[in-house]
Amino acid sequence: MQDSEIKKIIEALLFASPDPLTQTKVNNVFDPETPNLKEIAEGLNEQYVKENHAFEIKQVAGGYQLVSCKAYEHFIRRMLNKSGRLSLSTAALDSLAIIAYKQPIGRYEVEAIRGVDSSGVLKTLLNRNLIKIKGRDSGPGRPLLYQTTNKFLEHFGLNRLSDMPKLKEITELMEADSTLGEQIAVFEDKNSDNANSDSHLPEANVG
Numbered sequence: 001m002q003d004s005e006i007k008k009i010i011e012a013l014l015f016a017s018p019d020p021l022t023q024t025k026v027n028n029v030f031d032p033e034t035p036n037l038k039e040i041a042e043g044l045n046e047q048y049v050k051e052n053h054a055f056e057i058k059q060v061a062g063g064y065q066l067v068s069c070k071a072y073e074h075f076i077r078r079m080l081n082k083s084g085r086l087s088l089s090t091a092a093l094d095s096l097a098i099i100a101y102k103q104p105i106g107r108y109e110v111e112a113i114r115g116v117d118s119s120g121v122l123k124t125l126l127n128r129n130l131i132k133i134k135g136r137d138s139g140p141g142r143p144l145l146y147q148t149t150n151k152f153l154e155h156f157g158l159n160r161l162s163d164m165p166k167l168k169e170i171t172e173l174m175e176a177d178s179t180l181g182e183q184i185a186v187f188e189d190k191n192s193d194n195a196n197s198d199s200h201l202p203e204a205n206v207g
Contacts, residue, residue, distance in 0.1 A: 006030075010040045011066075020063025020154065037064060061153035062160070088128075095121045096130060100152070100164065104134040104145035122146065130155065 013029065014021050027034045041057045041064045048056055055068050068076060088096065095118050098110050111118045125131045129151040136142040148161070158164065 006035050007040055007044060010035065010037065011044060014041075014057060014064060014066040017065075020060045020065045020150075022063040025063075058157065059159040060157060061150040065154075089121075089124075091116075091118075091121050092124055096125055096148075096152070099125075099131055099146050100148050100161065101167065103147035105147075106137050106143040106145055108143060110146075 009029070010021075010026070013026070017025070021037065023034075023037045026037045041059075045057050053069075054072050055066055057064050058067050060067075091114075094114055095110055098113050099105055102109070107118060107122055110122070122131070125146075126133075129149055131146045131152065132149050134145040134147040137145055153159065153161075
């Protein structure tokens with residue numbers, strides 16, 4: 001099979017796949033010789049830039065996805081007559097941020113940071129498939145532990161958790177502009193006995 005035909009097939013798979021296209025999925029399509037998805041995606045992106053297309057291929061949640069360029073987001077939202085963004089309450093976003101930065105984490109730890117009951121919020125996040133149950137803690141009562149999912153990475157355009165900004169970077173941003181508020185203080189206050197919040201996040205083990 002010629003390289004040009006392989007590129008077209010990969011492009012068609014990217015267009016048709018509802019989830020990020022992975023090398024494993026490509027391997028299942030091509031047999032016995034399988035192309036390198038990363039190399040082909042990079043080649044297609046170079047072609048798209050050269051031909052000034054309105055879309056590109058991005059690495060998302062451990063795979064590759066065909067997405068529109070940000071410059072055209074406004075027009076797409078107008079066509080769909082909606083924001084096109086994930087709609088979550090402030091409470092849900094707060095809890096999701098805590099879980100993302102401190103996972104795996106139990107409900108009571110989330111509530112200790114937020115200062116309010118979070119059972120309803122966690123149920124919402126579970127129903128949205130943004131978090132999942134990792135297992136149980138070894139402490140008293142063996143509470144459930146939560147962590148983010150690949151769907152979380154997809155919604156926020158992340159390839160892995162280490163792509164998230166470090167808490168130090170967020171703190172510096174807020175110190176530079178006081179109008180951004182003091183939301184990050186909750187992490188600093190509760191993390192004093194934990195690992196240094198300036199370190200990089202570990203690789204996600206999500207599914």
